[in-house]
Amino acid sequence: MRHILRKPVVIGILLVGMLVAGVGLYWFQPWKLWVDDTVQDELPAAAPATQPPATPDATPAPSSPPALRTLASGTLISHEHRTSGTVKVIRLPDGSRTLRLENLDTSNGPDLRVWLTDAPVKEGKDGWHVFDDGKYVSLGKLKGNKGNQNYALPADLDLKGLTSVSIWCDRFDVSFGAAKLAAPA
Secondary structure, eight states: OHHHHTSHHHHHHHHHHHHHHHHHHHHHOGGGGGOOOEEEOOOOOOOOOOOOOOOTTOOOOOOOOOOOEEEEEEEOEESSSOOEEEEEEEEOTTSOEEEEEEEEEOOOOTTEEEEEESSOOOSGGGGSSOTTSSOEEEEEEOSOSEEEEEEEOOTTOOOTTOOEEEEEETTTTEEEEEEEOBOOO
């Protein structure tokens, strides 16, 4: 056995094999399938209401902070990986908007992103690869594969035509799960 391991061809094959294994581990990151990252972002709070200065004769009127408003929502369906949870686009009292993932439960993976897209949400394998075919806006890396998460929407982003959200694996160009967005009834 030692005689075989000393041959340059065998040493070269072993080195190439180790290099291929290292690149494969980096690319696929299989350990992420067994590691969960749970995030619990708080629901964005309403900004405190400002009161005009009190005058001696005026009775302060109670004020309630402006409410959060849901502009659109949807339920996540599974694509490449089992995925569940809900998605909401919320307008905050200051006028800014946030995309919120609630009760998200999906697999962890390499290079997962949250995308707002114009693609239709399709069941099964037909829906795995459609989200990069048209217009999409990346809201950044997925913070964790479980929990509640907030993603600020750019102030100048026009939501018209952006009808779905995808948990997108940028490394393998595949959707882990997606939700069709609809205005509240």
